[in-house]
């Protein structure tokens with residue numbers, strides 16, 4: 221398999237509108253499993269955008285940012301709702317006549333899931349673009365500033381919350397089907413944290429608007445500390461939960477979320493060695509989703525939601541459970557899979573999400589790049605090299621599938637597309653970064669030097 225092949229796929233995937241490159245199709249498969257894989261998905265474009273930025277082609281990223289910014293909030297009034305200006309689409313396509321763009325805000329998507337992650341990824345890319353090019357004028361344009369404010373208005377709107385985390389419905393992110401990922405899924409919280417830090421850096425707040433910055437600072441610190449306390453699990457914390465008293469009332473209790481020790485799943489027994497730890501998949505009243513979600517944990521490491529010791533423990537976990545979490549094709553999207561009655565209840569008997577397939581414990585090559593980023597961040601280069609070697613053994617020969625099935629990820633996904641753009645882009649990113657150490661600065665795009673570390677007291 222060659223890097224040239226991956227570049228070919230990326231090039232082929234570019235979508236043009238009125239002569240300008242505005243995004244990339246999710247897959248270049250001549251027979252995609254669903255029609256919308258020809259569209260540009262906001263979250264999928266991130267992997268491609270990082271390659272374009274790495275290779276000195278920022279124009280396409282800028283066209284994409286403009287395009288999505290202008291599409292935002294365009295959903296028609298539907299069933300009693302008019303969409304907020306801060307809502308960004310999951311995907312868009314050039315219409316059949318070629319003279320307009322159609323966007324999907326969850327009004328066409330399977331299951332009508334709402335893409336909460338889109339505006340978060342958009343804002344991340346906006347900062348990536350300005351950091352990579354130095355074009356701060358773009359971020360300071362009035363229309364971009366208005367867009368940032370509208371996004372914050374939506375994401376910080378007060379509802380019925382008692383926690384600093386963000387409440388979302390099922391399928392609001394990469395796992396865009398019913399998988400019991402409603403509530404406060406980790407991936408959304410990690411992205412939310414990254415988004416708030418980004419906004420803090422990009423917003424031009426002067427005069428009275430200073431209050432907005434103060435509010436952001438407060439929320440960022442609270443969110444980080446909350447995730448570090450309530451999502452973190454290692455042996456020490458597991459022991460605490462194992463002996464938790466429940467039904468405690470009042471402000472000063474130990475078992476704040478009223479988690480019943482009986483809810484610790486059997487597979488956790490013996491799973492963590494003394495040096496391992498991770499952030500659980502979801503938290504809510506009486507509800508810990510103990511499953512390990514790779515993307516949420518990796519983004520937490522990259523954005524610095526976790527401190528250095530915790531990040532190291534997460535990478536140690538990958539090392540400890542290499543076969544289960546990486547297997548033959550990096551990496552497992554979630555571990556373990558749900559099966560039997562649990563699969564029926566949690567997925568709605570979804571045949572695409574049978575155990576160890578697709579979102580339910582499948583292996584996704586796109587996760588290679590955040591893994592490489594997190595491995596480098598924690599000075600574990602050997603793990604990054606080992607993962608990329610696994611990808612090199614098969615991905616190109618298998619025609620760049622979207623995902624793999626099986627406990628070890630050794631089967632091409634039953635309903636996977638071939639020539640999936642983000643599989644190819646993730647390989648390019650990982651390959652280029654490992655081959656050219658000077659290009660590792662790209663992962664600085666996730667680092668917010670003067671902000672996160674200095675806000676509010678830290679949990680550690």
Ligand code: GLC
Pocket residue numbers: 246257261263264393394395396397
């Ligand atoms: C699937 C994935 C989603 C991705 C889309 C396009 O729906 O679950 O995360 O954005 O395909 O690749």
